[in-house]
Amino acid sequence: MTTQVAENPVIVGMKNVTKTFPGVVANDQISLDIRQGLVHCLLGENGAGKSTLISILAGMQQPDSGQIEIDGKVSRITSTRAAMKLGVGVVYQHSTLISSMTVLENLMLGDTKRVLLDKKGARTKLRDLSALLGAEIDPEIKARNLGLGQQQQVEIIKALWQGSRVLILDEPTSMLTPQAIESLLASVVRLRNEGLAVIFITHKLREAYAIGDEISVLRKGRMVKHVPARELAKMNESSLKNTVLTAMFGDDQASAGNRKTIEELAGAATASRQARKAGSVSETTVLSVSQVTCSPNDGTRGIFDINIAIRAGEILGIAGIDGHGQSTLAEVLAGQRKLQSGRVLLGETDVTHLDVRARQSMGLRYVTDDRLHEGIVGNLPVSLNLLLKRVGQKPFWNRGRINRQEVLDESNRLISEFDIRTPNPETRAGTLSGGNIQKLLLARELSNNPKLVIFNKPTYGLDLKTVARVREIILEFANEGVAVLLISADLDELTELADRIAVISQGRLIGETPNVGARTAEIVGEIIVNEGAAATGKSRK
C-alpha cells in the first residue's frame, strides 16, 4: 500500500502477530495499523480472534511472535500498566467494573501513582470526561446500579483516565438498546474528532458502516480483508456488506448455492418471517401469568401486576428499554425469584411455588442474558457444560456412573449443530470466545424437548451467521408447538420473530400489539412515547 501525505499517522502498528492457545491459533500472522483520528472497525465471526488481538495490545496476553510498534518504535507491552503508559486504553468485552464499588472508586483504581485517594480531583476529571463523551454520570452510584449504557460510558471513561491516545472497544454495543447505541456511537465520533485512534469491534455491519473509517476482517485467526479509508469512502452500505460478509464467512459460503446465504444475511431480517407456518399457533395455553407482582429488595427493578398468556406455537415478544424489569420477569417465570402475589400456570398446573428444577422438568427453559456468570461453569469441559441440566439422567449417567461415550456423542452433536468453535469437547468452557459461550448455552437450553422457552436477549454478542441460525431455531420451535417468550431490546428482532409484542416500562406491561409487519415498530414506538409523556410529569429515571 502506498503511503500518502494526507493519510493520518500510524500510532500503533502490529506486525505479524501470532498467538496460539492449546488447540487453536487465535491470531495467525496478523498485521494491523491503527491511525490517529480514525475509527478502525474490526469484524469477524465468533472465535475469529478479535478479543485475543486486543488483549495483546492491552498487555493482558503476550504474543508468541511478531512485534508491535508504537509511534514507529518497537515496543513490548509487558503489562496492562505498560499499555497504559503507551497510551492504550481498553474497554473489554466483559465488564471490568467492580459492581460493589462506586463509579468514582472504580475510576480512582487507575490512579496508581498517588498515595491518597483524590476524590475531588477525580470528580472534576469525571465531569470533564463525561462532558467529552456527552454523558451524565453520578459519581457516587454503585457500579451495579448503573444501566448497561452508562456502564459502557464509565468503562470508556476508565479507559481514557490515564490520557489514552488509542481507545479500544470490544463489542461495546452488543448489550445496548438502540438509543444507548446511538449515544455511544456519538461519543466515539466525538473522541475520534479529538484526534484519538479508535478500534471498534462489533458484529453489526450497520454500526461498522456508520462510524468506521477503516475496516478489517478476521477469520479463523487470520486477517482476511482490509478496507482502507480511501476505499471505504467510496463504498455504499450494501457493497460494504457484501465485501465484509464474503471475507468473514469465506469462499465456502460464496461458492455455489451459498451465495444466497450471504445475500440473505446482508438483507438481514425480512426473509425468515415468511418461514412461519400460517396457523401454527394452537388454542392450548402453555403459560398463563396472572397479576404477578415481585419487588426484589436487592436493588433490581420489580415487576407489577403482570398478565401474560402464551399459547402453544406462539412467540410473545417483550419490548422495552433495558433494565425496566425484563430480567426480573424472566427470573420469576423461571422460578429463580419468589413473587409477592399472583399466579403462574404452566399448562394446567400451578407452578407458582415450584422451584427451578421442577419447572425445568415440566419443559420450561430459560436462556439468561447473564451468560458468563449464571450460565456456564468455566472450569468444566464444554461437554459437561452442555449436559449440565441432564446430570444423572439416562443414557448419559447410569446408576450414578457417567457414560463417557454417550456424553461425548451428544456433545459432539450439539457442537456441530450450533457450530460451537472449540478445540475439542474436553476444552474448559471458560476459555471459549464470548460468542461461543453464548452458543454453548443456547445449545444446552434448547435441546431436550422444551415446551416453553424464555429467551432474554438471545442474540447479543453473536456473529451474523449465528444470529440468523438462532432466529431460525426460535421459529422452528414455534412451528413445532413450543411457546416462546422473547425478551429483546432489539425491535428488529422482535418484529422479525414475534406474533405479538408487549411493551414493558418501569416494571409494568403498558401496551400490546399484534405483529403487523412493517408498521409494528412504529406502533411500539408510540406506546413507549405515550407512556413516556404520561410519566415525565411524575418522575424521571
Add this chain to the structure above:
Amino acid sequence: MTDIFSEPFVIAFILGCITGAIPLLIASLGETIGEQSGVLNLGIEGMMLIGGYVAFVTTLSTGSFALGLIAGTLAGVATSVIMMVLNTWLGLNQIVIGLAITLAGGGITGVLYNVYFTNTPRLGQEDTLAIPFLSELPYVGKSLFTQSPMFYLSFVLAGLVAWMLLRTTVGLRFRAAGQNPNSLDAAGGNVVVTRSAAVLLGGAFSGLGGAYLAIIAAGTFTPFMTHGLGYIAIVVTMLARGRIVWVILVSFLYGVTVALGTVLQLTSFSLPTDVIKMFPFIVVMIVLIAFARGSYVPPALGEPYTRGAR
C-alpha cells in the same frame, strides 16, 4: 460471697477484657487486610505462635518489651513469606498452605520451647504507661488508663488500617484485588504485588498479636497458647466485613466473655473450669449463628490470579 462490684473486682474484670481482646484485635486487623485483598490466611494461628515465641525469647534475653514486640512482628512477616511465595506467586492452594503453616508453627514453637525452657521462666512486669489525670479515675483509672504502651498503640493501628483501606490508593487496590482481581489488572494495578503486600502486612499483624499475647498478656510463652485464637480472628474478620469498628467491637465482645469466665472462677459459683474455658467459644458460636447471614467474604477470596487466563 464476694462483692462483684467492688473496685478490685471491676479492675480485674476490665484487665481480663483487655488481655483477651487486644491480641485478637491486632491479629484480626491483619486478617482483615489479607481477606480484603482476596487472601484467606489460615496460617494465622501458626504465625501468632511463632511471633509469640520469638518475642518471648527476645524479651527474655534483652529485657526489652519493645524489642520483643518488634522481633515478634518480624517473625510474623518472615513466616508469611512462605504464604506469599507459594500462594500469591505460585498459585498453590491457600487453605493447604495456611493449615500447613498453622500446624508447623505450633509444632516447631512447642518443640523449641520444650527443649530450651525446662523451668517455665516468666517475664517481669512491663512498665505501664499511666495517662495523666485519667489514670486517677476510680475503676477505669487503674485498668483502662494504666496499660502497656502497646495497648494504646493497637487502637492507633486500628485507626491506621481503617484509614488505609478507605482513604488511600493502596487500600483501594487491596479491596479491588479481593473483589475482582481482573478489574484491578485491567486498571493497571499489579495483582501479585498488591496481594504480596497484603500477605506480608497480615503476617506482621499476626506476629505482633502473638507477641502481645505472650509477653504482655500472659507474661510467658507456653506451647499452643493461642488455643484457637487465630481461627477466632478469621471469624471476627468475616463478621466485620472489612469495617474496622466492627473488628474492635467483636474483639472486645470476645474479651468480655474471657473476663467473665475469669470473674466467675473468682466468685463462689461452682462451675467446672472446662465449662468456663468453653464460654468464649460458645459465645462466638452463638454470634456466628445469629449473624452468619451477615458474614461476607470478598468474591475473589481464596482464588489465585493469573493474568489473561480465562
